[in-house]
Amino acid sequence: MWLRNAFMVKNYGYLHSRFMYKCFSAVAFVLEKANIGETIEIKGWVKNLRVQKELVFADVNDGSCAKRLQIVIPKHLKSDSLTYGSSVHITGTLSKSPRGQLELVADKVNVIGKCVVLDGYPFNPRTSHPPEYTRQYLHLRSQTNYISAVLRIRSTVTKLIHEYFDSKGYLNVNTPILTSNDCEGAGEVFKLQPDNAETVKAMMQEGKDNDTVYFGSKTFLTVSGQLHLEAICRGMGDVYTLGPTFRAENSRSRLHLSEFYMLEAELAFCDKLEQLQYAIEDLIKYIFNKTWEKHDLDFKLIDKENKLPLWVDKKFVTISHIEAKSILDKKGLTVVDDINKEQELALVEHCGVPVFVVKWPKCMKSFYMKECLEDDAKVDALDLLTPITGEVVGGSLREDDYEKLKSKLPSERLNWYLELRKFGNIPTGGYGLGLERLLQVLCGVSNIKDTLPFPRWPHNCDM
Amino acid sequence: MWLRNAFMVKNYGYLHSRFMYKCFSAVAFVLEKANIGETIEIKGWVKNLRVQKELVFADVNDGSCAKRLQIVIPKHLKSDSLTYGSSVHITGTLSKSPRGQLELVADKVNVIGKCVVLDGYPFNPRTSHPPEYTRQYLHLRSQTNYISAVLRIRSTVTKLIHEYFDSKGYLNVNTPILTSNDCEGAGEVFKLQPDNAETVKAMMQEGKDNDTVYFGSKTFLTVSGQLHLEAICRGMGDVYTLGPTFRAENSRSRLHLSEFYMLEAELAFCDKLEQLQYAIEDLIKYIFNKTWEKHDLDFKLIDKENKLPLWVDKKFVTISHIEAKSILDKKGLTVVDDINKEQELALVEHCGVPVFVVKWPKCMKSFYMKECLEDDAKVDALDLLTPITGEVVGGSLREDDYEKLKSKLPSERLNWYLELRKFGNIPTGGYGLGLERLLQVLCGVSNIKDTLPFPRWPHNCDM
Numbered sequence: 001m002w003l004r005n006a007f008m009v010k011n012y013g014y015l016h017s018r019f020m021y022k023c024f025s026a027v028a029f030v031l032e033k034a035n036i037g038e039t040i041e042i043k044g045w046v047k048n049l050r051v052q053k054e055l056v057f058a059d060v061n062d063g064s065c066a067k068r069l070q071i072v073i074p075k076h077l078k079s080d081s082l083t084y085g086s087s088v089h090i091t092g093t094l095s096k097s098p099r100g101q102l103e104l105v106a107d108k109v110n111v112i113g114k115c116v117v118l119d120g121y122p123f124n125p126r127t128s129h130p131p132e133y134t135r136q137y138l139h140l141r142s143q144t145n146y147i148s149a150v151l152r153i154r155s156t157v158t159k160l161i162h163e164y165f166d167s168k169g170y171l172n173v174n175t176p177i178l179t180s181n182d183c184e185g186a187g188e189v190f191k192l193q194p195d196n197a198e199t200v201k202a203m204m205q206e207g208k209d210n211d212t213v214y215f216g217s218k219t220f221l222t223v224s225g226q227l228h229l230e231a232i233c234r235g236m237g238d239v240y241t242l243g244p245t246f247r248a249e250n251s252r253s254r255l256h257l258s259e260f261y262m263l264e265a266e267l268a269f270c271d272k273l274e275q276l277q278y279a280i281e282d283l284i285k286y287i288f289n290k291t292w293e294k295h296d297l298d299f300k301l302i303d304k305e306n307k308l309p310l311w312v313d314k315k316f317v318t319i320s321h322i323e324a325k326s327i328l329d330k331k332g333l334t335v336v337d338d339i340n341k342e343q344e345l346a347l348v349e350h351c352g353v354p355v356f357v358v359k360w361p362k363c364m365k366s367f368y369m370k371e372c373l374e375d376d377a378k379v380d381a382l383d384l385l386t387p388i389t390g391e392v393v394g395g396s397l398r399e400d401d402y403e404k405l406k407s408k409l410p411s412e413r414l415n416w417y418l419e420l421r422k423f424g425n426i427p428t429g430g431y432g433l434g435l436e437r438l439l440q441v442l443c444g445v446s447n448i449k450d451t452l453p454f455p456r457w458p459h460n461c462d463m
Numbered sequence: 464m465w466l467r468n469a470f471m472v473k474n475y476g477y478l479h480s481r482f483m484y485k486c487f488s489a490v491a492f493v494l495e496k497a498n499i500g501e502t503i504e505i506k507g508w509v510k511n512l513r514v515q516k517e518l519v520f521a522d523v524n525d526g527s528c529a530k531r532l533q534i535v536i537p538k539h540l541k542s543d544s545l546t547y548g549s550s551v552h553i554t555g556t557l558s559k560s561p562r563g564q565l566e567l568v569a570d571k572v573n574v575i576g577k578c579v580v581l582d583g584y585p586f587n588p589r590t591s592h593p594p595e596y597t598r599q600y601l602h603l604r605s606q607t608n609y610i611s612a613v614l615r616i617r618s619t620v621t622k623l624i625h626e627y628f629d630s631k632g633y634l635n636v637n638t639p640i641l642t643s644n645d646c647e648g649a650g651e652v653f654k655l656q657p658d659n660a661e662t663v664k665a666m667m668q669e670g671k672d673n674d675t676v677y678f679g680s681k682t683f684l685t686v687s688g689q690l691h692l693e694a695i696c697r698g699m700g701d702v703y704t705l706g707p708t709f710r711a712e713n714s715r716s717r718l719h720l721s722e723f724y725m726l727e728a729e730l731a732f733c734d735k736l737e738q739l740q741y742a743i744e745d746l747i748k749y750i751f752n753k754t755w756e757k758h759d760l761d762f763k764l765i766d767k768e769n770k771l772p773l774w775v776d777k778k779f780v781t782i783s784h785i786e787a788k789s790i791l792d793k794k795g796l797t798v799v800d801d802i803n804k805e806q807e808l809a810l811v812e813h814c815g816v817p818v819f820v821v822k823w824p825k826c827m828k829s830f831y832m833k834e835c836l837e838d839d840a841k842v843d844a845l846d847l848l849t850p851i852t853g854e855v856v857g858g859s860l861r862e863d864d865y866e867k868l869k870s871k872l873p874s875e876r877l878n879w880y881l882e883l884r885k886f887g888n889i890p891t892g893g894y895g896l897g898l899e900r901l902l903q904v905l906c907g908v909s910n911i912k913d914t915l916p917f918p919r920w921p922h923n924c925d926m
Contacts, residue, residue: 026632043732045887063699064632087887113888121886139879142698151699155635162625169489169527172618176917177707178722180924191658194711195683196651203713214711215924220658232916235605236526236614244640248657248677250666259641269506416602416926423584424508424550425576453695454639461643461678463879
């Protein structure tokens, strides 16, 4: 009798225990684990309602899975407030419909919160609203199929990332969001200061201004945790971080956000680019396979045509930057400066699987990247290109020679980073993976703004 | 033969697989799983060195665990660069010392990176440096026993939090860091703007200033993800978030940071404070028990006297705000405004276990908290007080009555939050737990700055 007393059912099991101290069951639990004939209590939202002569059929979802539980309600139990969008508390007996579908035959129906569509509820039943429309209602859009499916998948991907790195012995490190290093060249940054004028006034000292008064130096939102990860890597071995990063670019493309999540890993004693490539490929295939195992129905909610891409069983291709340019030349897509988005996608199509582009010209990449042994005009850097987004991962071996790094250091503020090469130094390599872009590839979502609950981009930060 | 080929040993197992594509083993793996007589390769740092007549003994740690592996090195293999602090690559045969201790008898010793203490390395062998000292060397301090132990524990606690909520069916939600809501009253905030003057100029419009040009409205760093969590909770059920939050206070106490991690959970269909209390107590006991199972040696590295507190097996005490004041009165610690830190710790000592203080005067708490049914001058809020830090969790039931909330709403900017009560509304409750404070309690660390890798506080954001 798992519904009676919250404190007695502690170990009942997974999806039920979610609700153990609340004395009702998750829809996912009912659909997977409950038995015909059992008395069941659920709470959720009415997603569809069909009124017949003597019976009312309500489809209820509570967010715990993609599916809805069909509720059979005798007409006399239907109040006026039982409508599409209302929240309900239902008690009944689990049964099988004549067609063999699980359904709950209600004997108690309580409407918790009404939903009067005419009062301005933006979503209609049996309607698939386009993403541009739902994006206007960020506070309500997790009530739609599309976004709820994406958010369930995002939650699972996050969990899989932590599981994967833990199983490989990596340490999870929270690199700082606030930094006085502007991570030279990685993009435009936001600076910050206290909002309260009183605080600024009270802390003001000679030689300081509003930008520097609080921390003593100008402070920015991080664009990457890499440099800090390298510090911990040199004390503790393999490390990773998964957290928000920021760009103050005036870009409104379907691939850019002002705030996005980046997975960054740094591998200790790593001295070959192939080691990094192996690590990246293994991780991505793990995420794709495991997520599809659990969320096939969510993927179908996003797009009926969705399927696990064939390339998850194939080896990724590796080509040098020179080879990439030559392939694109032959296609009439001559590279002028950097390889652009159209060219990235053409390379992926050409190869039929995700592509590592390696051995980049030194002048195109960051100061901390290691020169190739066989050609010091090139660096041991990689970009991983995939369908839909093009670049989804960037990585490199790090310059571990003290003198070489010193000669390339863009600022004295980074002397701490240089000093990491001085005491018990080791070779390391690492990469950064854009979580939202990976979700675009995984879910087949064309606009990055639909891969996270509250997207921020220029002119859009309303909540 | 797990060391020969990286790609053939994919499924060898946990701590070895960390290094599978690198052809060497983690110290933790060697100490737990390897067999006497096996040929072993490790990479790590020399933490101690004892030179005898014919042999050199080196203790090597690689960050994978608290322990060190003793290496026995024949004198002719010792180069001058093999010193305390150097990074090494050792090959040898696993053996047992006459005392029964595992040791690696080296036949190849390669120093990867030197460490010349006289060049300015701040740490000395066999020395326990005080936290205030190591805090001056944030980039190197993960090489010390104390901080490496804390960071291993922190990584495990993070993992346990994700595991716990996943097992209960909560959705992991990334609430935004950037927000135009300043979360009225929760503390002083940082505001932000693009650093690049060109970007500001290019985006400038009439009626805007530097603070509003990028997003269209003044934008802050979040002080809490609660309001956003409530939005997703009303679409998808139980949710949680674990991420950075910010305070622009001019506080340099041992309990405050400008950037810190907060775990926030919101429970759907929650209408009793006891449900929240049960959830919080269960989570904290889970974290304490599981972390101690795995990290007993790390806890001892931090402080030899560390032990799992007796209260993890006891029920937490619940008292009302009025009872708390009366207890403190009798102790001569009369409460004037809010209960202060000294008084919080006195209450914990009085009760002998962590204490929930409930039923707070409405005027002392936030606008979104639900009035008590039996007394509308009080709200259904809780603080959880523990030893060392005092308050470590704050939570409440949320006002779910549209009209009542409307009358208390501090700003029109929060109309979206009010509207959550309009369509399929449900009762919810939730809490926020300060991760660093929990780590202080768990590890017995008196200063919060030593619970995370890169602490930020006024005048301190140097990297």
